[in-house]
Amino acid sequence: MTQQQTPSPSPFWRDMGVIFMARLWLSAGGRIVYPFLGVLATGLGLSVEQTGALVTLRTIAGFAAPILAPLSDTYGRRRIMSISLITGAATFALLALVPLPPVAALSFLGMGLALTTFGPAMYAYIGDRVPYARRGTITGLNELAWALAWLIGVPMSTWLMLRFSWRTPWLAFAVLTALGALLVQTMLPPAQTPAGTSHPQSALDGRALWHLWHTVWRIPTVRWLFLGAFFLSAAIETPFIVYSVWLQDLHAISIATLGFASTFFGLAEGAAELASALFTDRLGKLTSVALGILLLAGAVAALPWLAGRSLTIAVLILSLSIFGLEFGLVSLLPIASEAVPQQRAAVVGLVGMGLQMGRTLGGFLGSWLWQWEQFAIHTSVAAMFAISSLFCIWHIRHAVQYWEERGGNTGDGHEP
DSSP states (O other): OOOOOOOOHHHHHHHHHHHHHHHHHHHHHHHTTTTTHHHHHHHHTOOHHHHHHHHHHHHHHGGGHHHHTTHHHHHOHHHHHHHHHHHHHHHHHHHHHSOOHHHHHHHHHHHHHHHHHHHHHHHHHHHHHSOGGGHHHHHHHHHHHHHHHHHHHHHHHHHHHHHTOTTHHHHHHHHHHHHHHHHHHHHSOOOOOOTTOOOGGGSSOHHHHHHHHHHHHTSHHHHHHHHHHHHHHHHHHHHHTSHHHHHHHHHOOOHHHHHHHHHHHHHHHHHHHHHHHHHHHHHOHHHHHHHHHHHHHHHHHHHHHHGGGOHHHHHHHHHHHHHHHHHHHHHHHHHHTTSSGGGHHHHHHHHHHHHHHHHHHHHHHHHHHGGGOOHHHHHHHHHHHHHHHHHHHHTTHHHHHHHHHHTSOOSSOOOO
16 A cells, blocks of 8 residues: 655645635536526527537536546646646637637537546545545545535626626636646645556557556446446436426426525535535545435435425425535545545546436436426436445445555555
């Protein structure tokens, strides 16, 4: 096992702050697409449906994770994080400065590639710098950037659009993300990567890449992590793809009220990430994942039976389901970063691809099931997906217990 040295408090928290801010602005530039899809469509001269189709290119880019995620295992976490941030900044600027449909398509694809590459490199960097026993706390604090990207990004974008134009938020996030890239490259020290990490000449070699994934996929823990992430993502996406239509029909609410309700979802995300920072390492990472999944399953199962009583109850239960998802997922990430220390980014990228595939399945399935307009069908399927995720995650309990007894993985990726 590679010995990880805990850095002195001041530089360490400064470094985590740099990563936090860089991720905040990169995530904000991507997340504001959804609430302002109509504004964006008008600016591009397209219909909402056409613009939505362009946005899906960002999702499709997530399937490049098997190629992009291992790059930081080869070329270094800091370098790949910086390149990802520069790519994100360039795509934000391109969208704002050249608002043409073909350019927008390229921008959304670039956003997806930037997010797909940055995430695994960031989690691998944290895995290299933070001992396994503390990694749940640091991961949870870092994940607050994702929630704040919504809670800060949406009001900030609203103000900028009203005061200037629809292009201004993306220009602002382009500048801030580029600044994040500069800080990451100049202020972060290189992390000590485990022995056995890939050499540069093998990074983009097709045969070496095939050998890497063949080797990693043969490890049972990695397969169960991938499947657990797949089912977990499908569990939330299946009902949430149509929740707004269902909620509007159920309580006859306006779009403004629906938008206000979505604020509570952002707060639920933030609360879950803070809870993960406070409790995941104390409760145990696997226990925390299981509790999050069980809360998600219980919340979605209760939705069709309790949500009709009032809008407040409906929003509360939806928020609980998001809390369960985020708490379970954030608690899962430290486990993924320790499964194969020599290939941290590759494994985290594989888990990310599992989430993406589950999101894709859930989106298609949830849309298709709505032809019967029975939300109970969606929640029943979601609960089954959540239990399937728990079944997969439970299979890695012996490996996780083995790591926790030793303060981390032994480094060979094999089961105890």
